[in-house]
Every structure is written in C-alpha cells, then in structure tokens.
Amino acid sequence: MINRIFSDQKRFTLLFFVILFVDIWVKLYCPIFPYRFISKPFVILVLFAFYYVNKRGKGLKQHLWVFLGLTFFLLGDLLIIKAADIVFLGLSLLLFSLGKIFFCLKFSHKKDFNVLRLVPFSIIMFSYAVFIISIVLNGLKKFLVPALLSFFLSLLMVQFAYLRKGVFNKISYRYVFLGVITFIISESIMAVKTFRQDLPFQDFLIMMLYGTAMYFIVLGIVRERRYKISFS
Template identity: 55%
Template sequence: MLHIFKNERKISILFFIILTIDILVKLNLDPFPYRYISKPPLVLLLSLYYYYNNNEKRKRKKLWVILALCSFLLGDIFVINHTNIIFLSVSLLLFALAKVFLSLRLSHISDFNVIKLIPFSIILFVYTVFIVSFLFNSLGDFFAPALLSFFISLLLIQFAFLRRGVVNRVSYSYVFLGIIFYKFSEAMMAIKTFKMDLPMQDILIMLFYGISIYLIFFGIVKEHKN
C-alpha cells in the first residue's frame, strides 16, 4: 500500500480525482457535512506524498513544510464556512501562517541580482495594490488582516522567484507556477467574499487552489541544489 505514495503518477491521478470530487461536492451538495469530508484529503494526500518522498537534508526545512501543510489543512477546514466571521478570521490567520512557513522553507542564502528583482517586485506590488484598492470599501474590519495576507503572498512569491538558478529548473518552475495559481485563487476568493460574485467562481477558486498546492509541494519534493 505504501508504495502508492512513492509513485508520482498514481498520486497525481488520485489527487486530481479527489479535487474533481470536491469541486462537484461544492457545486451540488451542502457544505456540512459533505465538504468536511471531500476537501481535507487533498492536503492529507500531499502530506503523505511529501513524507515518503522528500529528500530534505535539514530538519528545519522539513519542519517548515510540515507546518505549512498543517496550516493549509486547518485553513481548508475553517474556510468552508467563510460566511461565519470567526471561521473566516481563523482561516485567514491559518493561510497567512502557511505562507510564512513556505517562505521560510523557500528562502536561501545565496547571491542574487537585485536589479532583476526590482521590475518583478514592482509588478507584484502594483497587482497587490490594485486588488486591495478594489476591495477597500468592502473589507471593513478585515482591511488590516487582508492587507497583511496579501503582502505575505507578495513576500512568498519573491522567495520563489529568488530560487531561480539556485535549485533545479523543474522544482523552480513547479513552485513558482504553483504560487502564481495560489495568487489567482486568493484574489478570487477575496473578491467573492468581500465584494461580488465572479463567473464560475466556485469552480475556478478551488481548481486554482488545488493546482497551486499540488505544484508547490511536488516542486519542493523535486528540489535539488544546482
């Protein structure tokens, strides 16, 4: 049975089957109790895949990944009932923690070209300011937590960008693309929750989120230093 968790192809197929089931549950059934059954297996499956396949040499890096996975798992559970202000607040905190732990895992000590980072950082900053400005009048008491969450995402994607040339190309591409998908999912979820409905929002938010965590954690497992 355990050999399944070492097979990337089988785990990938199983992951996207579970993701499809969760999206169908989200579209057709009540959140309680069905999504509390259909959603957690996504992160649990990634956790098992990471546990059996990671090649981390530093225990601290493994700890950051485990803490990120735990935070995503709990955040997924709380955000299901996002219409409840307490559950929404806790989910924002948990997802922010997950991004902090990922940032710690992706950070590295290496020389990098600051000049190349500046244009990229400006684009991300403008994007973040645009989203926050668009939501400003609707955030209310959630303005500060939402602003903090978006800027932690900004920090995370910069750490992912700085891995270029330090780690192998496959790992870099997986993680970087995964975080881009996460940014789209996060922005759509914020607009849906605080501002207005979007076309196909229930499908796209979960699809982008599922793809993002798949790419991020598979990319971490594939990491090798150049």
C-alpha cells in the first residue's frame, strides 16, 4: 500500500499537499509546542520516502547528496520553528546553508557549458539579490555575514539548476529549476519578514512556497535522466 502511494506521482502529490496544508494550518492556528514539532518534519520525511521508493537500487553514491541535502533541510526546519530565538535562527541558517551546498553538488555536472548563455541569467539573479539585500540590510546587524552567505548559496543553487539544461531531460530540468526559483522567493519573503517588516499572508506564503519548492526539486531529481552524448 505504501509503495503504491509513493510510486504513483498523482497519489503522492495529493498526500504531500495534504500534509503541507496540515502543517500550514498547525502553524497558523495551533501552539508551537508540541504540535508544530509533530507536523513540520513530515513535509520533508514524505519527500525522503518518495525519493527512496522511486530511486532505490541505484547505489549510495547516487543518493548521497540528496539524502544529506534533505537531512539538513529537515534539521533546519525544526530549528527555525523557534526563529524568535537568535541562537536557533543562527543555527537554522547554518543548516539550510549546508543543505543548499549538498543540492548544489547534486545539480553540478562535468559537461562544459556556454559561458555566454549564463551571463544574462547571472545579471538577472545578481540584480535580484541586490534588490532583496538592500531591503533587509539595515535589519541584518549580527546576521549580516550568515544571511549574505545563505542568500549567495541560494543564488548558486539556482545557477547550478539552470546549468542542468541540455544535460538532463526537459521534465527534470523544468521541475528542478521551478523548484529552486520558488525556493528563493520563499526565502526572500522570510528574509523580509525576519529582518525588515511583516508582509500580508507572510506565514502562509513562506510555507506554501517552501513546501512546493521542495516538492518540485525532489520530483525533478526523481524524474532525472541524463542525455546521452553523441560522438558522431
């Protein structure tokens, strides 16, 4: 029964978004302890299960970066529940940063890429980064270096996802790229909320976009197929 749910994309999608909406509801309407510590881990845990069921048998080396990335995001999720505490916020930034590094390693490949193709995209992402940083800069204070590093790693993750184009199949590329773009939007809202000011529907948007981002990233990795290189 479990395998049938996790091996069927439609059933898994329904299960995942039910779990995500339950977690959002708990965040909005229930006390943090113990309810949020129960609901939040399941968002990542079901992605673990989905990935494992669909990619098992491929060897540990094939899975290592994904497992490590999801593990550190799961730990970061638990700590950021207490984001009002400066220590927990700092540790969560560290864990999320490590998770991003492992996803960057997963998205990286050895195939040469056209540098000119990357330039316009890099300019757009750099401009976006400057815009967000300019908004939250005055509120960062002690978190200036950790926050800038975390945001830099997010941009790096987006670039690595972008460079998968032409190396992996289109459906995998589109899911992963959509996932990392959605992730950086969620992170941007979280940064403005934490270091600048409250925004309308911020808690719902952060969690909805974050969960959707992780769903698309993992789904894209599961659907990943490398194009064969022709030497003719």
